Amino acid sequence: xxxxxxxxxxxxxxxxxxxxxxxxxxxxxxxxxxxxxxxxxxxxxxxxxxxxxxxxxxxxxxxxxxxxxxxxxxxxxxxxxxxxxxxxxxxxxxxxxxxxxxxxxxxxxxxxxxxxxxxxxxxxxxxxxxxxxxxxxxxxxxxxxxxxxxxxxxxxxxxxxxxxxxxxxxxxxxxxxxxxxxxxxxxxxxxxxxxxxxxxxxxxxxxxxxxxxxxxxxxxxxxxxxxxxxxxxxxxxxxxxxxxxxxxxxxxxxxxxxxxxxxxxxxxxxxxxxxxxxxxxxxxxxxxxxxxxxxxxxxxxxxxxxxxxxxxxxxxxxxxxxxxxxxxxxxxxxxxxxxxxxxxxxxxxxxxxxxxxxxxxxxxxxxxxxxxxxxxxxxxxxxxxxxxxxxxxxxxxxxxxxx
Ligand code: NIG
Ligand code: FE
Numbered sequence: 484x485x486x487x488x489x490x491x492x493x494x495x496x497x498x499x500x501x502x503x504x505x506x507x508x509x510x511x512x513x514x515x516x517x518x519x520x521x522x523x524x525x526x527x528x529x530x531x532x533x534x535x536x537x538x539x540x541x542x543x544x545x546x547x548x549x550x551x552x553x554x555x556x557x558x559x560x561x562x563x564x565x566x567x568x569x570x571x572x573x574x575x576x577x578x579x580x581x582x583x584x585x586x587x588x589x590x591x592x593x594x595x596x597x598x599x600x601x602x603x604x605x606x607x608x609x610x611x612x613x614x615x616x617x618x619x620x621x622x623x624x625x626x627x628x629x630x631x632x633x634x635x636x637x638x639x640x641x642x643x644x645x646x647x648x649x650x651x652x653x654x655x656x657x658x659x660x661x662x663x664x665x666x667x668x669x670x671x672x673x674x675x676x677x678x679x680x681x682x683x684x685x686x687x688x689x690x691x692x693x694x695x696x697x698x699x700x701x702x703x704x705x706x707x708x709x710x711x712x713x714x715x716x717x718x719x720x721x722x723x724x725x726x727x728x729x730x731x732x733x734x735x736x737x738x739x740x741x742x743x744x745x746x747x748x749x750x751x752x753x754x755x756x757x758x759x760x761x762x763x764x765x766x767x768x769x770x771x772x773x774x775x776x777x778x779x780x781x782x783x784x785x786x787x788x789x790x791x792x793x794x795x796x797x798x799x800x801x802x803x804x805x806x807x808x809x810x811x812x813x814x815x816x817x818x819x820x821x822x823x824x825x826x827x828x829x830x831x832x833x834x835x836x837x838x839x840x841x842x843x844x845x846x847x848x849x850x851x852x853x854x855x856x857x858x859x860x861x862x863x864x865x866x867x868x869x870x871x872x873x874x875x876x877x878x879x880x881x882x883x884x885x886x
Contacts, residue, residue, distance in 0.1 A: 665704075702730050719748040841853035
């Protein structure tokens with residue numbers, strides 16, 4: 484049993500938790516000043532003011548955290564962190580006027596990363612990913628979702644899922660890695676259409692990976708030129724048979740009714756949403772599906788952002804994630820991103836922190852974390868900072884305490 488004591492501020496997110504992460508007011512952070520947390524390996528036992536510590540916890544091993552703050556663990560619920568190659572030239576092409584989809588049509592984009600990824604061994608891909616995960620960890624992220632999707636054939640996608648599973652084992656329990664199967668990321672050159680690729684590669688591999696217990700959830704790029712609504716529905720049906728949750732890349736470049744489809748399929752989350760319609764916002768608001776916004780992608784591609792304030796006001800459970808990937812967002816610092824975008828999205832402080840802790844955990848189906856409350860898992864992030872406000876105020880200054 485451990486007792487971390489004397490935090491300047493401890494954000495339990497108790498009220499945010501009660502409100503299921505929706506329609507949050509600043510006080511829903513439920514901050515306790517001069518606070519302590521008592522926990523064992525698997526469970527939070529007590530939180531409160533250090534002075535009010537119950538006698539029964541006085542024997543716990545104590546560590547002093549004066550001058551520190553503690554929040555529920557930061558969760559990056561959307562990354563594509565396993566890939567080979569470098570697409571910095573595409574960034575320049577965009578600065579010089581080309582757009583993402585145009586670059587993809589000219590042989591760049593996901594297919595360019597596919598070629599580099601296919602040519603690397605599992606060991607090489609693992610080494611590259613280890614460096615990236617250590618960096619993400621260094622900013623205080625404790626749970627990282629990682630998608631496959633740059634192999635795009637049976638063998639290469641199998642290799643990627645094996646690498647992601649190895650990473651999961653290597654980093655547990657300090658970093659919790661959630662393994663997402665996203666072979667449905669683009670149509671490889673070997674196939675003429677998405678349906679043929681889906682039925683001859685994606686679904687057979689999905690069944691094999693589920694049998695080997697190598698994946699936790701399934702994702703698909705629902706977009707013109709990538710995968711259709713019918714593909715999404717088909718893949719969701721197969722995932723359901725295997726008891727695997729789904730999520731989608733929805734309404735990124737075009738409004739494809741993606742958010743509404745994701746909600747109707749009970750997806751854990753619908754991600755991107757730059758072009759979400761009114762109907763899509765209503766569908767998410769009336770569902771359990773988290774709306775995950777990836778503002779780094781809008782910034783990186785120079786595209787207008789998702790209508791964040793509208794989603795928040797209408798009761799969508801909104802998360803923020805990095806979308807860290809080699810092409811559309813080569814940026815891995817979620818806390819910095821959230822701090823930069825919150826003023827533009829007009830998010831209050833509770834919405835900001837919930838979006839990268841409580842709601843992003845729920846976007847991965849992790850409902851036993853995301854708040855610092857007795858009974859939940861002891862997953863938290865500690866900063867050497869006088870207050871929560873100082874953490875988001877100091878853009879780009881890394882105040883994470885456990886390096
Ligand atoms: O989430 N939108 C699809 N997939 C990635 C982009 C991947 C890439 O360009 O390599 C994304 O933005
Ligand atoms: Fe993505």
